[in-house]
Amino acid sequence: QITLKESGPPLVKPTQTLTLTCTFSGFSLTNSLAGVGWIRQPPGKALEWLALIYWDDDKRYSPSLRTRLTITKDTSKNHVVLTLTNMDPVDTATYYCVHRVPTVRGVAFDSWGQGTLVTVSA
């Protein structure tokens, strides 16, 4: 059974850097085709993909946020870390950690964490 859990600060100030950690179990990020990503959802709004890291350390970012995002993995700890710099109130959202379906065809996310609400406010 795959589980993912997000952790990080519930409140950050504008201009600060957000660091979120995803702790997962039930799979290994060293296995071929494995991937872990981050998706966010502002209150009452749509899902927005942020980043994805693959088993081979290939990293993909949302074009609109690429300059502010960094995703890394620690396979020994089963952690994936996302940093988002220069936070703004519009970045207020629930941030989800997700597991990529290990397939050669496309990208989709079959397991989601419970999400963590991050509020950006002075």
Added chain:
Amino acid sequence: SYELTQPHSVSVSPGQTATITCSGDKLGDKYAAWYQQKPGQSPVMIIYQDNERPLGIPERFSGSTSGNTATLTISGTQAMDEADYFCQAWDSSTDVIFGGGTKLTVL
């Protein structure tokens, strides 16, 4: 930038068929997925690779793609299917993108 367009809302009577569309340029050339999200819960993947259904997802959920449109069909809609539905597409050039979501009302 690439965009996926979904109707804001769809209504269906219990037992009837609900159809939710997702439109994007040459969407049929990409891989589509669908997610169901109920209030206060994390999304659940209900369709991937255009028309594949994960284990545990009822057979009444099906997906298809053609041309510029991906379609989620819910046959014999039940009250428990009332939720927000999001489409998602991927290809190697656009990476991951989500639609704006559709609120399905069963009444």
